[in-house]
Amino acid sequence: MIFKQLRVGQYGKIFWIYKFKTMENGKITRIGRFLRRWKIDEIPQVINILKGEMAFFGPRPEELKDILLIPEEERKIILSVKPGLLDLATLHFIRENDMRENYLAISRLKTKLQILYIQKRNWLLNLKILCKALLKLLKK
Numbered sequence: 001m002i003f004k005q006l007r008v009g010q011y012g013k014i015f016w017i018y019k020f021k022t023m024e025n026g027k028i029t030r031i032g033r034f035l036r037r038w039k040i041d042e043i044p045q046v047i048n049i050l051k052g053e054m055a056f057f058g059p060r061p062e063e064l065k066d067i068l069l070i071p072e073e074e075r076k077i078i079l080s081v082k083p084g085l086l087d088l089a090t091l092h093f094i095r096e097n098d099m100r101e102n103y104l105a106i107s108r109l110k111t112k113l114q115i116l117y118i119q120k121r122n123w124l125l126n127l128k129i130l131c132k133a134l135l136k137l138l139k140k
Contacts, residue, residue, distance in 0.1 A: 002044055007061035010082045015053040017061055018044035039094075039137060045085060057126045058084025059114035069104075070111055077115050086129050087121075089113035094136045 003021040006014055020041040022032025035041040048054040054061065061083035067075060089110040117125070 006064065007083070008064055008067045008079065009053050009061055010079060012079055013053075014064070015048065015051075015061075017054075018047050020044060042085060049085075053082070055082040055084040057086050057121065057129065058082050059087050059117065060084070060090055066107075069107060074111050074115060077118055078111070081118055086126075086133055087114060087117040088129065089117070091129050091133055091136070094133060 001021045003019050004016040005019070007017040009015050020035050020043065022028055022035050022041050024032075028036065032041070045054060049056060058081050059078050062070075067079070070078065092113055093106065093110065
C-alpha cells in the first residue's frame with residue numbers, strides 16, 4: 001500500500017511524497033521493518049522524480065513543521081534546489097530507523113551536511129554518495 005505525506009520542495013512548494021506504508025497503528029510492522037532496512041519503502045518516490053518534484057540527488061524533503069525549525073538563511077539554501085533521495089546527510093544517517101525520535105538532536109548536523117552537499121554537488125560527489133550508500137545498506 002502507498003502512503004503519502006505532505007513535504008516542502010524547491011522554493012517552498014508543497015507536494016505529496018510517496019512511500020510504501022510501513023506502520024500500522026503507530027507501530028512499524030514486520031514487513032515495514034524489512035522495507036525500511038533496505039530502503040525499499042522509498043521506491044515510490046520515483047513517482048515524485050518523474051513528476052519533477054524531486055531529483056535523485058538532493059537534500060531530503062522535510063515536513064513543513066520541521067523545515068520551519070531551520071534558521072531562515074539555511075532554509076533558503078536548502079529550498080533553493082530540488083529535494084532528492086540521497087545527499088551527504090542521508091548518507092550519514094542512513095541507518096537511523098526513526099529520525100523523528102532524535103530529530104532535534106541531529107537536525108543541526110543534518111542541516112550542515114545538506115548545505116555542504118548543495119555547495120559541493122557535482123557528478124563525482126553524487127557517484128561517491130551512491131556507492132557509499134549501497135555499501136552501507138549491504139553492511140549489517
